[in-house]
Amino acid sequence: MGDGPPTLWEWIARNWDTGRVGSIRDLLGDHLVMSLVPIVAGLLLALPLGLASVRWRWLYQPTAGVFNVIYALPSLPVFMLLISVTGLSQLTVIIPLTFYAMAVLIPAVVDGLGAVPEHVRQSAVAMGFTPLRRLVQVELPIATPVVLAGLRVVAVSSISLVSVGALIGQGGLGMLFTRAYQNPFLPPVIVGIALIVLLALVADGLLVLAQRLLTPWVRARRAT
């Protein structure tokens, strides 16, 4: 070992928890916050907008149109333009990611509710469900698989997109990439990519698990 450059494992051990800002653990925490908040906020905002689009059909085209355009905007210039409003804070990353998440989730909510068979809806009405109870107990559960599929896409891409924030100093694990580039050194890049992919896989796995728990009938149907 001696005085040569540290190996990958040595570098990890040395930088995992330095107690200072910028340790790997610290960045991991930031990364989690900046990716989880958009996923959750995106879902919470997409649900009412999706429901409204189903209830008032004319609303869907313009809503989908606006979010399609937003989705097409590259993240870096959007971060940059937001700086003048939100400063160099985590919000600058969180807000655009929330919008990207909504762009995926609103159509998922609409498609999911569209997948509720008309006869199921009718029989719920006939049995005397109030509209709210019908929504909560019948329509949303049936829409869940489609919404969760959208959520998986959102979770994985949000987790990887956060790293672009490093270019404005708010990138979570992405900071490892800029650090590695400024002071050419491979281990931080490898650790950064590995942790981000790992995080994405874990999130994806949790959502698959949630899907199984929330919609047991989907699997039962496949098994028969």
Add this chain to the structure above:
Amino acid sequence: MITFDAVTKRYPDGTVAVDALSLEAPTGEITVFVGPSGCGKTTSLRMINRMIDATEGRILLDGVPVQGIDPPTLRRGIGYVIQQAGLFPHRKIVDNIATVPYLLGWDRKKARSRAMELLERVGLDPAMGERYPFQLSGGQQQRVGVARALAADPPVLLMDEPFSAVDPIVRTSLQDELIRLQAELNKTIVFVTHDIDEAIKLGDRVAVLRVGGRLAQLADPKTLLSEPADDFVREFLGRDRGIRRLRFVSTEGMRLRTDLTVTEGSDDPADEPWRLVVTADDRPLGWVSRDRPGTLEPYGTFRPGHDSMRSALDAALLSPSGCAVAVDGEGRVVGVATREALDEALTEAADG
């Protein structure tokens, strides 16, 4: 003529879909393959144009083994109609119909004019040629499917449950249309269905297949109904075999009475329990009973020589008089078939 010579289809997992099938589908006739699901009827059909290849045995098209013909070439010479029509959504109706002519390298103009001609032939408005499939109803799409299969005027037509996805009324009209077309075109048609009534209505010959792909019986519909080969065929034919057989008994030469009709408004001296009131130009109005002279009762009609005994009997049962009204092609009354006359004809049918 299409000949199945000991044809077997066995899948790698050992399942036998068709088992040593030997039969002939004569030129210019409709041969129907019918049977429950899993009887190998569709597999048998699809082996003719090599959508599926037979494991053993030979299929001959006018004596030539199909296995020796390159599949695309073979298929361009055989019309193929399937359940959902399978129209190409990205092409206009006229271009859908002209698919095979285009493949055969016909001149574009000739192919399109042929397509327009066929569009009319299958009973569609030529204006539909410029539409896309999604703009047509299921029944219309199915008609286009038939037109497309006929486009290059192939001598052979394979039809795989073509009418099973449309509602009963449309299905009946499509069936009638096929019978009418076949009378003009005289194609060699192999038709697959799971519906025995459709088989009996359309088939010149009906092949009943049992699960496992074995031929249970091959016969014309009348023979099938009167002489089912075994319990399987009998059960598959279902109830009412006797009644349904009446479809094949002609009403030609049935004894008709002409002395039971009275013209509307005129006084009628005859002392009969039922009399048929007609208009001045011999259209039926209704039956009048001796007991209730003021009331017109319902009637049923049939065309002697054109309609079957089944229609005649049906017409009789529609009226409290128990008699069937015989009309000509224009709907004018030509006579009345009484219970006695019907009875005589039925006795004859039961004997023959």
Add this chain to the structure above:
Amino acid sequence: MSWLTDFFGDPANWSGPDGIPARLLEHLEFSALALVLAMLVAVPLGLLIGHTGKGGLLVVVTANLARALPTLGLLVLFVLLLGTASILPVIIPLVLLAVPPILVNTFEGIRGVDPELRDAAYGMGLTGGQVLGRVLVPVALPLILLGLRLSAIQVVATTTVAAYTGLGGLGRFVIDGFATKDYAGVVGGSVLIVLFALVVQIVFMLVQRATVSPGVSQRLITPKKGRL
């Protein structure tokens, strides 16, 4: 607002190798190059896998994994590994990230075509190639184009980020401006990139309009009179 007028009003920004026209052209070149290379790989592969039905799992796994890959990380990784002598270290990740959306959507599009349609096509005597070219591709075209559009979004964004590792293009205004606290450059560049992305979207929408059959998109068309 004054940043915008500062940026767009400065004549120095409209000429030379670091002027707006040159940067715009670079951005277009890099994006187009990456997209075309990705297309050359992903479209044939997607068609093949969709048509033969073999290798579908590979496509799905690759696509999921690719979505998780951080663009900035890949760019830095390749530049550190291969140096900055050529643009190759930057083009590789650009193409890598552009392939999955095209591949997945082409594959899904072809595979999703109604089996009855495939059956009818073969049954009428189309050869395998004709079935693919004359039936499957036209019917799957909306999804194939969606894949290309998503990939283009990805490429335009990644090209912007790639300015960080020394690539030219509109990202330079933003990255350099941020480093030197030239906020006119940052804002002006950002606006340019956003406009660029929107133009790319519009182009794709027009291409879709022009190439997808109205029978597939089910756009209601009024039949032209007198052309029956």
